[in-house]
Amino acid sequence: MEELEDLLVRYRPKFLYTNPTFQNPTGRTLAIVARRELLDLAARYRLPIVEDDPYSELGWQRPPPPALFDLDDHHLVIRIGTFSKTLAGGLRLGWLAASDSIVDQLALIKQRTDVCRARC
Numbered sequence: 564m565e566e567l568e569d570l571l572v573r574y575r576p577k578f579l580y581t582n583p584t585f586q587n588p589t590g591r592t593l594a595i596v597a598r599r600e601l602l603d604l605a606a607r608y609r610l611p612i613v614e615d616d617p618y619s620e621l622g623w624q625r626p627p628p629p630a631l632f633d634l635d636d637h638h639l640v641i642r643i644g645t646f647s648k649t650l651a652g653g654l655r656l657g658w659l660a661a662s663d664s665i666v667d668q669l670a671l672i673k674q675r676t677d678v679c680r681a682r683c
């Protein structure tokens with residue numbers, strides 16, 4: 564986390580992308596302590612996090628820690644998932660969970676891109 568904080572200070576990124584649960588390709592999962600530290604850091608720097616989460620429903624030994632999205636008290640996490648790992652590989656259907664204001668913005672962007680209402 565110290566190294567990450569140094570990078571945040573140096574580069575001031577617009578957002579952080581992470582695949583914290585059963586990461587592809589390593590299969591590693593971020594422990595809950597590290598999840599909380601990451602969220603504290605994000606809150607301190609007002610850093611949005613994109614949580615790419617296609618695999619959390621595939622664990623069979625024990626459930627993974629809660630999603631960053633579920634631990635986030637600051638509405639900074641955008642969680643994205645897919646049905647292609649659980650329903651059918653060819654489905655090409657995904658989903659997104661975020662605060663209302665972020666979903667509204669993204670729905671507007673999508674609407675401008677493909678002339679289709681995206682919010683449900």
Ligand SMILES: Cc1ncc(COP(=O)(O)O)c(C=O)c1O
Pocket residue numbers: 582587615616617644645646647648655656657
């Ligand atoms: C980390 C990660 N994110 C997202 C995806 C996208 O999944 P899909 O395009 O099958 O919905 C994959 C697929 O392999 C992945 O490994």
